[in-house]
Amino acid sequence: MTGTQPTRLVENLRFLTSRYRSISEFCAVVGINRQQFNKYLSQTVRPSDRIRRKICDHFEIEPAMLDWPTTEFRAFFGAGAQTEALAVSRAFSELRAVFDANDERIGDYEGYYRRYYMSFSQRGFVLRSLLKIEVDAGIGFFRCIERLHPAATRRRRATLFKYRGIASFLRERIFLTGWEHLSRNEITHTVLYPTYANGHSYMFGIISGCSAAAMREPLSSRIVLERIDAPPDLRREAAQLGAYPTDHEAIPSDVSQFLLAPAEANGVMRGSY
Numbered sequence: 001m002t003g004t005q006p007t008r009l010v011e012n013l014r015f016l017t018s019r020y021r022s023i024s025e026f027c028a029v030v031g032i033n034r035q036q037f038n039k040y041l042s043q044t045v046r047p048s049d050r051i052r053r054k055i056c057d058h059f060e061i062e063p064a065m066l067d068w069p070t071t072e073f074r075a076f077f078g079a080g081a082q083t084e085a086l087a088v089s090r091a092f093s094e095l096r097a098v099f100d101a102n103d104e105r106i107g108d109y110e111g112y113y114r115r116y117y118m119s120f121s122q123r124g125f126v127l128r129s130l131l132k133i134e135v136d137a138g139i140g141f142f143r144c145i146e147r148l149h150p151a152a153t154r155r156r157r158a159t160l161f162k163y164r165g166i167a168s169f170l171r172e173r174i175f176l177t178g179w180e181h182l183s184r185n186e187i188t189h190t191v192l193y194p195t196y197a198n199g200h201s202y203m204f205g206i207i208s209g210c211s212a213a214a215m216r217e218p219l220s221s222r223i224v225l226e227r228i229d230a231p232p233d234l235r236r237e238a239a240q241l242g243a244y245p246t247d248h249e250a251i252p253s254d255v256s257q258f259l260l261a262p263a264e265a266n267g268v269m270r271g272s273y
Helices: 006-017 024-028 032-039 051-060 063-067 070-076 084-102 104-109 236-238 251-261
Strands: 111-118 125-136 141-146 160-170 174-179 187-193 203-212 217-225 244-246
Touching: 006 024, 006 032, 006 070, 024 032, 024 051, 024 125, 024 236, 024 251, 051 244, 063 070, 070 125, 084 160, 104 125, 104 141, 104 174, 125 236, 125 251, 141 174, 187 217, 203 251
Parallel strands: none
Antiparallel strands: 111 125, 111 217, 125 141, 125 244, 141 160, 160 174, 174 187, 187 203, 203 217
């Protein structure tokens, strides 16, 4: 292919090799075959997705960046120019590692759930919210909506919180990590025991976050997810969002018992702390 105009990929690969004393050193450090790499540079062979990933993992960038315009690609590696983009690339690389380790069984838990835990802002009340787990291209996501004030007061105005995040099934535990995307001031983390009973009626675990009160205390609570088997009446479920006393009819008695169980029962402190 002599005389062929080098592609963006080739120009960018050549730039990366220029950061080393030789192509041989580059290939040795990255861990790829020298002869095969020369074929990439001569455009007789295109690198496979696996090789592109290997190169990009070494430089902590995303594979798509290899096809950037050469000037932008070089600017990215310029002094001070890559700091923000590199940080973003590293963040995506860390997330990708989670996605790669994720168990496909997260798909068994798609659907709607009622979520119960001890309110961080209104002590002694159980916060009932609505959560949905969904899977897209093998990656689990969740969305959740909650209303802060005690539902029993029937106030006209309510403070709504909406959470979005990643749902992962790793080593027999389900992890929900997300953030409140309206106020953008909180990240929550939940760890759940999966259930293998038919219907996955309840899942139990721990949630951590911070209070919406002025002090913004870091807190945690036991948490229960109750699966909604039939397609939910979303209007009815939304009407029941809120914080309730532990003995309220909107909170199943077995849920209250778990949330309020003494620490000796399973090593977790009672309620929230």
